Amino acid sequence: MKSSISSVRRPRRQGLVWFVPLAIALALVPLFFNNYYAQQATFVCMYAALALSWNVIGGFTGYPSFSTAAFVGLGAYAGAILQNAGMPMMLAWVAATAVTALFAAVLGYAILRMKGHYFAIGSIAIVESMRLLASSWSSLTGGGEGLNLPIFPGGPDHAGRVFFYAMFVVMIVAAMMSLWLDRSRLGFGLRCVQQNEDAADMVGVNVNASKIAAFVLSALFCGTTGAISASWVSYISPPDAFSILMTLKVPVMALLGGAGTVLGPVLGALVFVLVEQTLMSRFLDYSQAMLGVIIVFLIFFLPGGLLGAGLFERLSGRLARLRRASA
Amino acid sequence: MRLLKPALIAVAALAALSRPALADDVIRIGAPLALTGGLADEGKKQQMAYSLWLKRVNAAGGIDVAGKKMKVEMIEIDYQTDEKRAQQIAERMITQDKVDFLTAPFGSGHTKVVAGVAERYGVPLMAAVASSESVFNQGYKFLFGTLAPNGGITENMAIMFSKAIPGTKKIAILGREDVFPKSMAVEMKASAERAGLQVVYNETYPVGTLDHATALSKMKSTQPDWIYITGYSQDLILARKQMVDLKVTAPIVTMLTGPSYQEYINALGPMANGVSSASWWHQSANFKSNDVFGSTDVFVKDFVGTFKADPDYVGASSAAALIALQKAIEKAGTTDKAKVRDALASLEIVTFYGPIKFGANGMNQGRDLPIIQVQNGKVVPLYPDPIKQGTLQAVR
């Protein structure tokens, strides 16, 4: 069985047309708006980076991975432990990224032989196992009591900006990776794997190596993101670092934007964060249910996401027809 | 260029999230609450207590700020027991909803997260339900907690219980791997050893444990004289039921914070009898106070009348936290955050909940916390002497 998501014609070149203005708009947020907006923008960047990362394995490669939170949590713990051991913050972020990548390579070697449902379940089990490991390895992780990090000095506005731009850079790098991947040999090979793994093997794609590479790429920025957000929150604990909810939410964002499209996940993350934020403040008791309704709606009425399945085509087709009719 | 639209829409949407114009003569208090998710139950209790206080304050015209009565508005948002979101909401409340003060969510872990945000912005944060010192030893200047340190509880208990039931030598400890329950387990181990007890079983169980049969059976084989288990209500209700079912027993059975919660006693019925615990507050300790309630009895009656349930320490401490804040604002005569913070630091009052005086780390000064036991379905305070209503009875 094959889990294929993307459609035949992906409007990939359209991506940059809206991504660049969006990125510029985001980058300006902390300069012109207060810290609340900066914080929202930070979350947008964070989830965009995560959804872009997920898209490498889930969209390009067609492997329904739910390991995002495992990588985010690992990055958070690696970053926190290194920072507490005296490593400078930024260096700790880079080191956490490396640790996460290494872990993903080993993990990928082990679990990428599974397919479809088995892979999905296996990847969720990884998150839960990591949480339990972090909880029981008290000497290293502080166990259930969690780990404290030093609060970033310089006041809230300064800190808000530093963490925003850190996340922003991660998002931009992740987006550049996606753009590169889409045009690269590896990316082409991954699309072959996504379409038909056996046939990919036959045409000379080193399927295993490609899948592991995709898994590592999908983990890399999750690790960075985790480390940055650990420094940002300045406290981490097992259930929140390895959050099942997050591991399920990130693919939903990518689906919302259009899985397999190059930059769709950014749009998905943006819309998701804004919707969630709005629901949270408008529907005190029912915010979660509202989000559920939106997810169900998405599955039925927007199966290819905002950018996939030709929503743009459908819209522009309709526009063209209207124009022709009026002409 | 048509495609610039999504970007513009996005920015517009961000802007649309802001709240409408805010009135100046209102004091805004932000309350991130866990109304769904794992801590939903505890979040609700905080919400109830806040509402009692709020109703009374506003009925009296508001808080007296240098002679001017200012109404109070509570801004409550559900953070769904999600740490990241708690942080997000705290920040939102400060920057967007322009709250003057914050209350912390339930539990030490989530309090820590919100405390980080409050500290950055210099917003006084009233933590009603965080008792682990690891929250307060971070050097935060704006964090004030109404619960007293945990440390004293286990110390008093170890000494008192081993005297009350002669022959108490062996203690078995099972703790939940979580901020507060774990620290209570760790501290009890230290206190028990200091009191000359032998710790025959000492394990933690992870968040997400469904069943305790194995741990209890193992514990039973060590034949302890004292069984001590920490966790949240759901863990402890199950553990207690399984103890009875598996005939795991000891002369002393202590659960933290099980019997401090009414739902623990309701859910267990007769099985709750004999279980001892400690609490930060008990309604039988009646304080006359110069606050919106006036006395413990009034608070209890108000609570029972409104919610048809007995208040526990969560509710009392939550209401007390707001009282402390109110008194500090009145004392400072301003809503200026830094000045209110200083007023809080030097505050010394008696509330319906008991005396409040924050120590250097922001925690309510240690005092003799009530040690309680469920006897015939009722919570009976055993300690300290002023509220003592009974003595420790061995579990049958």
Place this chain on the structure above:
Amino acid sequence: MSPLLRVEGVSRYFGGVAAVNKVSFELAPGEIVGLIGPNGAGKTTLVNLVTGVLRPSAGRVWFEGADVTAQRPWQASRRGLARTFQIVQPFPQMTVLENVAAGALFGGGAASRPEAEDVAMEFLEFVGLAPLAERSAMSLTLPSRKRLELAKSLAMRPKVLLLDEVNAGLNSAEIGAAIELIRQIAARGVTIMLIEHLMKVVFSLCDRLLVLHHGELIAQGDPRAVASDPAVVKAYLGSKYAAQEQQVGAGPVDAADPVDTPSGGGHD
């Protein structure tokens, strides 16, 4: 001339049953060799063993003098050992051009995607699919899919091409075209091994035939001679009909006659 591909006593067991049993043969450069045998004889399994889809339980595979027994399929195609599938295996949601470009890029060693697409276009023209280059592979008819499969394999610039029933499901006009195409491929210097049911195709193309039956190589050699081999006739038609059957070109021969297998260990 040294053989391009050498298969040495290769066997493969599935749960104790030998699907392929101690098969040995060689392919010389430039040959067109037919692999025939009744359904279930193990032809596709043999191709799978040669191209690394399956690992032999015993025996060795040599390609250009190197032991490639343990290779993976992608290594086989990069070495120049390409194949087509009995059931076509396109990348359904890619265009025809992308399908072939994949072969050129990964198996054929093209340096970049534009270069791969150039190569792909060349082979699409060769198989006559150029006008459909931008169509999705899913939308093609069966004959076109077979051509696509061929173009994909060719784009890998194979030295040896294993064609697994490329003509199955085609009508006779389409088969004629396919034969022509295979001839042209061979003319480019590609060594071809053809799995085929249709004797017409085999006789018109092959220099040599291999006959597989119950996983064993029961005959090999000149097509006409092999076809008249009584063991082959019997394998195809059962002993009952072997006596009366004339169509393959020769009279019935004693079924007990030993079969000549040059490598010595063809069967036991």
Place this chain on the structure above:
Amino acid sequence: MFLDPQILANGLMLGALYACIAVGFSLVWGVLNVINMMHGSLIILSGYLTFFAWLHLKVNPFLMLLVVSPLLFAFGYALQYGLINRVVSRPVLTTLTLTFGLDMILYNLMNVVFEATPRRITLDLGSLSMGDVVLPNDRLFAMFLALGLTLLLFWVMRTSRAGRAIVAVRMDRDAAALMGIPIRQVYAMTFAIGALMAGACGVLLAITFPVTTNISGLLLGKAFVVCVIGGLGSVPGALVGGLALGLIESYTGTWWGPQTAVLLGFVLMIVLLMTRPTGLLGKAGYE
């Protein structure tokens, strides 16, 4: 230590419940290829119905088996027929996301309507002592009921028309469709049976555990592990997987403490996924 009958008994009693938790989930997964993220919440829903019927109407919780299970059956049938069937042939990601969305709705509604406060049916039945071994009566009943229901399901799947149709669809959907089996109805029936088993399990859980929405995710996690250990889609597999997990947790919990016990379950699951994705029973127990 291996022979301590108490550890064995604890493991078996817990394991039977695990089997009951997983069997419906496994069936849906195996036949529909749908990972039903709602499974835990369905169990809790049934637990709440049982609790409130006992609290307010004084209905014996065991009797609620007869009420709640059909209710959940109908709910499951409607849900599958009306919603999930529309996307059932889409990739796992889609169906999983859909059931995740539905779970968020159900979970939130339960939280609002019932509140998360842990509550318990205080119908304490005592326990049976045999030497040093203590067997809680409610767990014993629950164990036998769980085993009985699972075996009943096994029997129904073997003998009934609907059961055979489900097995046929599981083995080869296209062939079954060609034979005239109405796939949509079979899917709805399967999901309904899955929900029915969740309902039955919720009743048993309400008798033995405090009821709270907090544990719905936990139950789902157990269902995952059991399913993978036993092999998915198979009733005997769920039984073997459940008992195996119960015993593993019981023994490792005794030897290395509760933290390791839970962790080990997941690690075992990952290892099995990699080495033996068909589970301990393999494909043998198809029904």
